[in-house]
Amino acid sequence: MKALITGASGFVGSHLTEHLLDEGDEVLGCSRHAAWPSSLLDDQRIARVKLLPWDVAQPLSPELRTEIQTFQPDCIYHLAAISIPQECGTVEPTQQAVEVNREGTRRVLGLAQFLGDVRLVLVSSSYVYSPLAETADCLIDETAEAIPVSAYGKTKREAECLLNDAQPQVDWVVARAFAHTGPRQGDRMMLPEWCSQLVRGESPLQIQTMDSHFDLSDVRDVVRSYRLLALSGVAGEIYNVGSGRSIRSGDVFELLQRIVGKSLDSIETAHSKRQHPIADIRKLTRDTGWLPKTPLEETVRDTFQYWATKH
Numbered sequence: 001m002k003a004l005i006t007g008a009s010g011f012v013g014s015h016l017t018e019h020l021l022d023e024g025d026e027v028l029g030c031s032r033h034a035a036w037p038s039s040l041l042d043d044q045r046i047a048r049v050k051l052l053p054w055d056v057a058q059p060l061s062p063e064l065r066t067e068i069q070t071f072q073p074d075c076i077y078h079l080a081a082i083s084i085p086q087e088c089g090t091v092e093p094t095q096q097a098v099e100v101n102r103e104g105t106r107r108v109l110g111l112a113q114f115l116g117d118v119r120l121v122l123v124s125s126s127y128v129y130s131p132l133a134e135t136a137d138c139l140i141d142e143t144a145e146a147i148p149v150s151a152y153g154k155t156k157r158e159a160e161c162l163l164n165d166a167q168p169q170v171d172w173v174v175a176r177a178f179a180h181t182g183p184r185q186g187d188r189m190m191l192p193e194w195c196s197q198l199v200r201g202e203s204p205l206q207i208q209t210m211d212s213h214f215d216l217s218d219v220r221d222v223v224r225s226y227r228l229l230a231l232s233g234v235a236g237e238i239y240n241v242g243s244g245r246s247i248r249s250g251d252v253f254e255l256l257q258r259i260v261g262k263s264l265d266s267i268e269t270a271h272s273k274r275q276h277p278i279a280d281i282r283k284l285t286r287d288t289g290w291l292p293k294t295p296l297e298e299t300v301r302d303t304f305q306y307w308a309t310k311h
Contacts, residue, residue, distance in 0.1 A: 001230070002026045004073040006056055006108060007080030009036050011185045012123070014046070016077060016223040021045050023227065028071045030054040030064075030080065039184070039310070056080045056104030057096070060111060068111065075119045075230040078108045082152075084188050085127065089151035101155035105162055112170045120172040121230050124160055126215070126242070127153035128176065129277050138213075138246060141280035142176070142238045160238070173233035175226055178242030178279045182219035182299055183306035190249065191300065194256060195307035204265035210250035214276035215242040218294035228288035242279025243292050255300045 003020050007013045008029025014037065020027050027049050034053035040046045052064050060068075081101050082088050088097035105122065112120045130145040132138060148154050163172045181189060187196035190208075197205045225241045233239060257264050284290050 001075060002028070002071060002073045003075050003077060003230075004028050004030065004068060004071065005077045005079060006030045006054070006104075007078075008049070008051060009033070010079065010083075012180075012219055012223065013079045014040060014184060015182070015219050016079065016226060017046060017049060018043075019220070019223045020227060021049070025227075028052065028068065028073065030056075032080075037184070056107055057099040060107060065111065065114065069115060073115070073118055075121060076108060076112055077121045077123070077226055077230070078105060079123050080104055080108075081123070081156075083125075084186075085150055085152035086188070088155060091149070091151060093151040093155045097151060097155050101152075102158045102162070105159035109162055109166055109170060112172075113166070118171070119230055119235075120163070120170055121226055121233075122159065122163060122172060122174045123226065124174050124176045124238075125153065125156045126176055126178040126240070126277055126279065128157040128160065129153075132275060132277055138275050138278045139280050140240075140277045142240055142283060144277070167236050171235050173229050173235065174238040175229055175241045176238060176279075177222060178215040178217065178240065178277070180217040180219045180222045181303060183302050185219070185303070187307075191252060191256070191303050192307065194253065195304045196311075198256075198260065198264065198304070199307050199311040204267045207249075207253065207266045207268050208270045209268055209272055209274065210248070210253060211271070211273040212249040212276070213246045213274065214249070215245065215278045216247050216252070216296070217241070217243045217292055218296075218299040221292045221294050225284060225288065225290045228290045229284075232288045234287055237283075237287075239284045239287070240279040240281050241284060242281055244279055244281045246275075246278050247296065252296070252300065255297055256304065259297070259301050259304055
């Protein structure tokens with residue numbers, strides 16, 4: 001299979017590139033700066049994957065469109081996005097978030113229409129779901145109400161709606177990804193933030209809250225699901241991608257302490273109990289056979305080792 005990945009040099013995009021190469025696929029990437037992270041350049045397979053300089057906040061040039069057409073991808077994995085929620089605004093999206101997350105999707109959709117016989121896998125987010133009511137079951141499936149309240153969630157939901165309007169001209173599936181982590185994730189996110197503080201020798205570690213309950217997956221499991229959706233997902237359908245179980249942030253911290261072999265001083269900066277939606281993944285499993293397989297302890301260990309090596 002030939003794959004085009006937008007946002008290929010990012011955290012998830014780089015793991016997806018590795019997975020597709022492992023599966024024997026051909027890969028062409030797009031990224032804003034058209035450069036792989038330095039930590040990946042020792043991998044000759046990655047270094048040989050061409051990156052096109054396309055910032056999806058801008059129109060695709062005729063030259064790049066011709067190059068993509070010549071490559072003839074079977075699938076477009078659309079990952080390029082402002083994916084750190086705080087960078088998208090609070091309630092209303094910033095103009096940049098709109099240009100990248102919504103209008104960028106419109107441009108990728110236009111590319112898919114131009115290419116014709118290609119499947120588009122749009123990576124969306126669990127942030128599109130409405131907040132949980134206090135008495136609600138936290139396990140939600142794809143039929144749950146999707147009226148987001150955050151700026152980030154709004155841009156991702158608007159991107160999904162663009163695909164609805166394009167059906168049946170474009171063959172697409174949507175992956176609503178729940179929280180995921182792993183090596184190479186930036187330190188704006190929970191586990192890498194702790195690891196980064198730890199390897200810099202900071203003490204006590206700044207922890208928002210030990211009592212956040214959420215769905216957390218390993219990025220390497222998540223990218224497996226994206227390829228399976230490209231192969232077996234039902235056209236025009238939305239799929240939750242997550243672990244299917246609730247994990248407490250304090251338990252992740254306990255795992256980190258166990259891995260480093262010592263008790264870590266910490267202070268909570270915004271203590272509160274929070275219950276986030278948990279993915280019902282039965283639809284994804286039914287249609288693709290996917291199940292998460294990476295133990296959380298392995299995810300935490302590999303993420304810590306990445307930051308220890310980085311510093």
